[in-house]
Amino acid sequence: MRWLALLRPGDWLTLAAGAALVGASVPMFWQGGLADRAIVRQEGRVFAELDLRARKQLEVPGPLGITLIAVEPGRARVVSDPGPRQYCVRQGWLMRPGEIAICAPNRVSLQIAGRTKVYDSISY
Amino acid sequence: MTRSATELAITAEDRRVAWLATAAVGLSLVDAAIPSPLPGVKPGLANIVTLVVLLRYGWATAVWVSVLRVLAGSLLLGYFLAPGFFLSLTGTTLSLLTLGLARHLPARWFGPVSLSILAAFAHIGGQLLLARAWLIPHDGVFLLTPVFAGAALVFGTINGLIAAKLLADTPATDSPR
Numbered sequence: 001m002r003w004l005a006l007l008r009p010g011d012w013l014t015l016a017a018g019a020a021l022v023g024a025s026v027p028m029f030w031q032g033g034l035a036d037r038a039i040v041r042q043e044g045r046v047f048a049e050l051d052l053r054a055r056k057q058l059e060v061p062g063p064l065g066i067t068l069i070a071v072e073p074g075r076a077r078v079v080s081d082p083g084p085r086q087y088c089v090r091q092g093w094l095m096r097p098g099e100i101a102i103c104a105p106n107r108v109s110l111q112i113a114g115r116t117k118v119y120d121s122i123s124y
Numbered sequence: 125m126t127r128s129a130t131e132l133a134i135t136a137e138d139r140r141v142a143w144l145a146t147a148a149v150g151l152s153l154v155d156a157a158i159p160s161p162l163p164g165v166k167p168g169l170a171n172i173v174t175l176v177v178l179l180r181y182g183w184a185t186a187v188w189v190s191v192l193r194v195l196a197g198s199l200l201l202g203y204f205l206a207p208g209f210f211l212s213l214t215g216t217t218l219s220l221l222t223l224g225l226a227r228h229l230p231a232r233w234f235g236p237v238s239l240s241i242l243a244a245f246a247h248i249g250g251q252l253l254l255a256r257a258w259l260i261p262h263d264g265v266f267l268l269t270p271v272f273a274g275a276a277l278v279f280g281t282i283n284g285l286i287a288a289k290l291l292a293d294t295p296a297t298d299s300p301r
Contacts, residue, residue: 006288010233011241018241018277025270096267 035097037113038076040069044107052076052112062106069110078103078110140181141188148173148193149200156201162268164211164251165275168283170197171219171243175236175287183224190216207259211251218250219243236291240284244276 007015038050042060050056056071057079065082075095078088083105091101097114151169160166170193178186194212198204226234226242252272256265 003285003289006235006285006292007237008233008235010229011235011237011284014234014238014241015277015281018245018280021245022270022273022277025273029266029269 035074035095035099035112035114038069038071038094039111039113041109041111042107047108050076060106060108062103062108064106067103067106067108069108076110076112077101078108081108082106137185141185141192144173144177144181144185144189145192145196148189149196152193152197153200162271164248164268164272167279168244168247171240171247172283172287172290174220174223175240175243175284176290178223178227178239179236179287179291183220183227186223187220190220210258211254214250214254215247219247222246235284236288237281237284240287241277241280244280244283245273248272248276 036052038052039046040048040050040058040060042062047060048058050058050069050071052071052074054071055073058069058071060067060069062082067081067088068079070077070079072093075093077093078091078101081089081103083103085105088101088103088108088110094101094110094112097112100109100111102109148170151173155166155169158167173193174186174190177189194209194216195204198206198209198212203209220243222245223239223243226239229238252265252269256263
C-alpha cells in the first residue's frame with residue numbers, strides 16, 4: 001500500500017499507455033501468429049498441407065527425383081533434394097510464418113503458414 | 125610538496141557528480157551480475173540514480189552522472205568500445221533526451237514512475253534501432269520488440285517506484301536544481 005501511494009494519477013496513465021504499447025507491439029511484430037501449417041507445393045500446385053504439431057516425413061516427386069521434407073513440432077525443413085545447389089536444404093529449419101524454402105530445379109517449395117496470411121512485400 | 129603547475133579547482137558540484145556516478149557504476153555492476161534470460165533484458169538499476177539525480181539536481185547533473193556511469197561501467201566490465209558500449213550509450217542518450225522533455229510534465233500528476241517508464245521505452249527503442257541499423261541489419265531484430273517493451277514497462281515501473289521511495293525518504297539536503 002505504501003508503494004501505491006508513490007504513484008501519482010498521471011503515472012497510472014503512463015502505465016496504461018505503456019501496457020497498451022506493449023500489447024499493440026505483439027500483433028505488430030509477431031504478425032501471422034504462430035506457425036501451424038507447412039504448405040508443400042509442386043509445380044506451383046499445393047501438393048500437401050502438413051500440420052506442424054506432429055512429426056512426419058514426406059516424399060515429393062519432381063522432374064529430377066524425390067525431395068524429402070521433414071516436419072517436427074513447430075518447424076519443417078527440406079532434408080534432401082536432387083537439385084545441384086542445395087539452397088533449400090541449406091536453409092535448415094523453417095519455423096516462422098511466411099518462411100519459405102524453394103527447391104527450384106525440382107519445382108518443389110515448402111512454406112510455413114500461420115493463422116493469418118503474411119505478405120512477402122508490399123508496394124504502393 | 126611541490127605545487128603542480130596545473131591546479132584543478134574541484135567544486136562541490138564535481139564531488140557530488142563523482143559520488144553519484146560511483147553509486148550508479150556500483151548499481152551497473154550489480155545489474156551485470158544478475159543473470160538475464162535474453163541479452164538486453166536487464167533491470168537497469170543504475171537508472172534509479174539517474175532519476176533521483178534528475179529530480180533533485182537537474183538535467184545537466186543527470187547527464188554527467190549517466191555518461192560517467194556508461195564510461196566507467198564499460199571499463200570495469202570490459203566492454204568499452206565494444207558493441208555493447210555503443211548500445212548502452214545510444215540507449216542512455218535517448219533516455220536522457222526523453223527525460224529532458226518529460227521532466228517538464230506537471231509534477232503534480234506525473235511522478236518518477238512516469239519518467240522511469242518513458243526513459244525505459246526510449247532506452248530500449250534506441251538500442252533496437254542501433255542494433256537494426258548496425259549490428260544485425262535485418263528486420264528480424266524487431267521480433268524481440270514485444271519482449272523488450274514488456275521488460276521496459278516492468279523494470280521501468282519498479283525502478284521508478286524505488287526512485288520515488290528514495291526521493292520521499294531522503295529529504296533534499298542540498299539546494300535542489
